[in-house]
Amino acid sequence: MTAIQAFRRGWSAASRSKWALLLMWFTYALIAKLVAVPAIAILLDPLTHSRVAGDLLSHFDVGWLGDLADAARSATVTLSAAGLVAAGLTWLVAVLFAGGIITMLDEHWERFSFTLFCSGAGEHFWRILRLSLLGLPCFALAWGLGRLPSMLAKQVYGEGMEGWPLGVASIIRSLLTVLLLGWVATALDYAKVRLVSGRKRGAFKALMYSFAFVARHLSAAMGVWLLNALTFALLGVIYLKLSGALQATTTATILLLVVLQQLFVLFRTAQRIAGWGSALEVHGAFAEPAQSLFEPEPVPCVVGEALPGVALEAERAPEPQEWDGYGI
Amino acid sequence: MNQTKSPVPMGAVLALMLPALLAAQLAKPVASYDLKASLDVKTRIIHGSETLVWLNDSPDTVSNLRFHLYMNAFKNEKSTFMRESGGRLRGDYSAKRDWGWIDVSSLRLDGGADLTKSIHFIQPDDTNGDDQTVIEVPLPEAAKPGATVTLRIGFDTKLPEVFARTGYHGTFYLAGQWFPKIGVWETAGFRYSQKGAWNCHQFHAMSEFFANFGNYRAEITLPSEYKIGATGELIGKRDDVARKTTTWTYQQESVTDFAWTAQPTYLKLERTFVAAKETKPEDLARTAKLFGIAPADARLSDVKITLMLQPEHAEQADRHFRAAFAGIKGFGLRYGHYPYKTLTLVDPPHGASAASGMEYPTFITCGTEWRLPADVLGLEEVTVHEFGHQFWMELVATNEFEESWLDEGFNTYSTSEVVEENFGSSALPFRLFGVQMASLFDLPRFSGDLENRFAYQLLPTSDPILRSAWDYSDTMSYGVNSYMKTGVFLSTLERLMGADTMARVMRTYQQRYRFHHPNSLDFLKVVNEVSGRDFTTLFDQFVFHARRLDYKVEDVESHKVGTWAGVFDAGGKRRTVTLEQAGKSDEQASNAKGYKDLYETTVRIRREGDAVLPVEVWVHFDDGSLEKRQWDGAERWARFKFEKTAEADWVQIDPYRRYLLDVNWTNDSWQRHYPVKLAFKWGGQLAFWMQNVVLCLSGLV
């Protein structure tokens, strides 16, 4: 399977998951409001009855930010607390969505089944949570490795008379960082797919396996990531250009701007689902059947005409007696 | 010792004075130097000697001399400079890697006594006995009024690794404040002086310099492969093939200092600012009309510009020259022509950024970086600013130790105008993968005015604007008050008196004190004289004290006024109107054609700060009428009442936004209608970016 095929199939899976997409979009939007609402209240409070508000609507006067100095200082605590709560919630919700949606995609459901979604989310919650925690040091490592070119350039040229080696190093650094972060994120997606689709329990093993898998099938796995990254960049530029040109001051243009923004957010949300869909495809195409002594055969599932009962049956099937990684 | 009342035909003195005798003098030479320097690039030591001719231009008899030995600030951690800066200044803290110092090996009167042994260190500003940045030498015979003292001084200057303005980095050398420099004798009535005394401060972390005018000549010997840039005009070059050295001779009249730079790999580029080509007749006509002078007097003169550029910034050569041209023209038309024939722009290399953004007579250091985006105007701002110091530091040579606002602040104000006029506002440097993205993300652009007000709003009352540089509460306060708050103050002054009057104030001040050493009170005098108004109160509250200016609309209320109820005596009769009758009467009236309700509107303005200034208040009503009121701001609050057939729909304090010094403009106004659209737009915008953050975070799972 090529990257383009996997990319296409991923997106067609995403397009089949409209309800899941909407649910995800709605939930994340709610979480975002946890911070956005108090922030906007704090920002607008001094403007409630100020004529500056009118000026700001027609043309954002950056000088106004200086007037905000006092309000911003007192708002720091409130906004930090809201930010922490939102971050915690996002984490939990993301774990649930990953379990639920990958289960559904794996079962090739044509229509959204809340029951299946919930059973998937519930069944895989702990192992995906463990996986996500294991992912953190990996991301940190990727971030650290990404800094290497700059650190190296600083060691070699830092005391020199020229700035260009550091400039070039910083460009390489940002490219490398994005690539490494993408690699970790891709490996995490494959690990989730392995946990859900392969009914594995060991998050650590799944992660190690996935790193190896992504390395073995680099062109397909990272190719999909690259295509998604380019699509994101392209649509991002289009959104920025459009919103910049809009100069929203009337009710109609403001509405149009909000619609544009939410379309972009929907695209980003769908991209998550498409990513999982592609990973399932690539994983299905290349993964060797698990023959490990510790790993039982995957539970067979019905493709196409699936019934909710199947999932329940699968649930009732005996838990695989798997060696659980390093006890993580 | 050599003290005479008339020019003495001494060889050195004559050589020093000859150009002055031949050409029309710009300034009376008080301290003139004939410098000889040879750079040893292995030891980083400048072996130097100087012949100093000092004129006692005062009615006092002076019995000793004081000199700055600035380079000793970098000698050890005990110097006042290092203690105040904590070894960290201008973004760099590398001095401790390689120290700098200056040794005076000999000091003798020309043809007279050797005074070397009587040199001793003094600390006029603090009790730090370890500071060696000022020396005092008693004269065997006191210098009488009008006498000249000629001294021959031998010295060795070890340059530090560039730390604050001066030093070396790799093969780059920037020699500033590198030779023993005499202080300024201030006689009674000169600036703030009550009686004759030396003004010769130690080198402090925050302070810059102060010196008399004089004529400078310097012979600098360098390894032949080095390229050189220096103050003044190059008048000679001599190669020593055997030693592989070249001696360069520079000369400049009527300046206060001499600096030079050397580096073998410099790109040395030259262009001439041709005044006739760069200024159009309409520029001159406009300037002449504004200042009431003849167009011929508004003319500028040609300037030969030498750019010492790092090879990796080759593509930015044009930007440097354009900025210098903008400065010469912008400052020249505003304040009078730049009278020197040369200007040298220095681009310090990467790793020597502590040497960038510095001003010396006819010689400035700029500052840029590899592939600086075209819309980020850091390079233009620094170049114009440092050039501006030729006017606010050099031509009007104020005491930077004691009144930094008169050079840095004035220059901040002038730079904002010239940069805005020539280059507009600057984008934020925001690069992704090396590509500038500020315009794609529609990030706000910044102008000097805006940056000044931002900084001022952070620290509006930390100190008065006027302070000795080392006497501000901290580094940040020195910066905000000397630069940005002064910028905001002068812009406020401009808005209060009008741009044209302000332009005349600044030009008058520059012209009157060119080649002199004015103080803050001199400037206030010019302000009041030229504007024809008294701004003493404004100066008192912001320059000499640190008051906070903040007016606010505290409350606005309009309520309907109906028929009054109660007992009324009129025409000898008593009439009672019951509440019921009053209500009925209102109802009948409101049914009548063309009837309008009567409203009583109360507006309360409050003075939140301790700065008291008169202010204008506008109250606008639904029927389109506008009421204007004045308030002197003396009390804490003022109440204005109006009876009208309309409600107030907005109130505005200081409608022309003259008080840039008001720390908060948002509370200066009131409007009845809530900005629903704004809430909707910003709410959407904020939610959108938060959604993106949430999605990014979820991507980590």
Ligand SMILES: [Zn+2]
């Ligand atoms: Zn400056």
